Amino acid sequence: MTYRTARGRAIGLASSIALIGALVIAGSASQAATPTTALPIQEHHFWDALELKPSPGDTWARLRDNLAWQERAHDERVQRWIEHYRANPHNVVEITERARPWMAWIIAQVEARGLPGEIALIPFVESSFDPKARSHRGAAGLWQFMPGTGDALGLRRQRGYDGRLDVVAATRAALDYIELQAEQWYEGDLELSLAAYNAGAGTVNRARHAAGSRGEPTDYWHLRLPNETMQYVPKLHAIAAIIAEPEAHGVELPDIEDTPAFAKIPVDRPLDLGQLASQAGVSRSELAALNPALSNGSAHPSTSEVVLVPAEYEEVVLARLNTPTTEPSPGGAEQHLVQRGDSLSSIASRYGISVAELRQHNGLNGDVIQEGETLEVPRRSLASR
Known part of the structure; x- marks a missing residue:
């Protein structure tokens, strides 16, 4: 069974055509930085110490409720990747631990669009859930956008800000892009759209045309694509299968509450992260980790819609921002x-x-x-x- 989008896009025909044209020129939206298990184990971040206690509706349970492609777990290519990940369970645990601050929020965005839960796991394959990941090809962020594709999708890049590293903006752009491609070219077929996300729509469309001319099926599983793209969707299905039944695969997932670890603070005037941290009693390193797009440590309305803060600090940060002060800045x-x-x-x-x-x-x-x-x-x- 092929999962297809059921939600109509609110993008006008003219703007859709313009965006599609820009994306074709830009080329591939993403190329995985390196094979997932080859990424080095990163240092622990501030959220590793958060006391997040599991609840009856924890993040993984919610994700399992939204998984829609489990029948693919028996495909030969998927099985090979399941065995690969089973042989390296520590890598799965490290990556899912790194997903702690982002996972619940991304699942909620995927769920709100009626997309299969597997889509929330794309950053696992793309960046190992490292929001600052950069590939040798120039892709960046959780969703590994190439510069041209990010530009076409409105992810601005200018001094001190790279929208591809902005988890909120890039997640919205990635989900828009996946849905848009599926609906414009593939009659809602999301697996073909994911292949295009990895290799570029031109590559996938040429492969479909060639398959059709040979009288062969034109769905993802029967196409002749570059090897990385041939493995891309099976990798996603494999990690979804492991998360669906972690104990059966010898993996112990970290407990993550089904509530976002961060809150969004609107940027309606220039904000200095150091000053904000000092005023609200938040660690500057925490704010920097949650806002990797802000390379110069400040945000302003012309680039950033929101600044992310640890969820437990939302009220105190908003209170500080709404309190006039004449104190000198740090x-x-x-x-x-x-x-x-x-x-x-x-x-x-x-x-x-x-x-x-x-x-x-x-x-x-x-x-x-x-x-x-x-x-x-x-x-x-x-x-x-």
């Missing part, structure tokens, strides 16, 4: 949001400092700045304005 600096027409010279003149000081304080090698970027102005000079 590090003795004031923030300046770059506006259209700004230059380093004009900003330095406005605050009564030198261009050299402004460059040094912000780690700039030249004079190029971008609208929407946040610069720090040394506070020691502010009194002289």
Whole structure:
């Protein structure tokens, strides 16, 4: 049985055609960084210490309720990958542990769209659930978007922000992309869309045309595709089969509550993660781990819709943000949001400092700045304005 999308897209025909064209030009959306089990074991993150106690409706139970492709577990290619993962159970455990802060939320997004639960496991195959993963081909993030594909899907890249590393934005883009391809080209066939996610729609469409010309079936399982793509969907089915029955496969999954480990804080003004951490009593390393897209440690409305914080800190963070304060910012600096027409010279003149000081304080090698970027102005000079 082939699972097909049942939800109509709200994207207009003209915009769909334009997006499809851009994605074809961009090429493959993702290429797995390396084989999943070859990824190095990463250091433990802050969420490893979270006291998340299992509940009757834990994350894995919810995921099992949404699995829809279990009949594929008997396919020969899937069986080979099941045996591979069974021989390396520590890798499965490490990767699922790394998924702790993201798993419940991603499952909820997949469930809300009526998609099979297996889709929530794509980051397992793509990035081993490392939100900062980068492949030698240029793909990045949990969902391993190539630059051109990310651009076509609205995942902006500019100084201090890479939308492909933004778990919230990239998850939305990945699910949109998978559904859009399935509905535009494959009559809702999600397995073909997943193959296109890995190899590019052009590769899959050419393989289908060739199969049809030979009088052969044109579903995923009968196509002649690049080896990585031939193994891509079986890998996904294999890990789903193991999660469906972990004990039978010798795997002990970490307990993860069926509630998101993070909360989304709207970005309606420039936010410095260090300042936010100091005001709310959150570790800066925690905020950095939850917001890997913010490489310069700050967020502003022109790039980021939300900043993620540990769920238990949501109320205190919102309270701090809504409380006026005249306290100086940590590090003795004031923030300046770059506006259209700004230059380093004009900003330095406005605050009564030198261009050299402004460059040094912000780690700039030249004079190029971008609208929407946040610069720090040394506070020691502010009194002289």
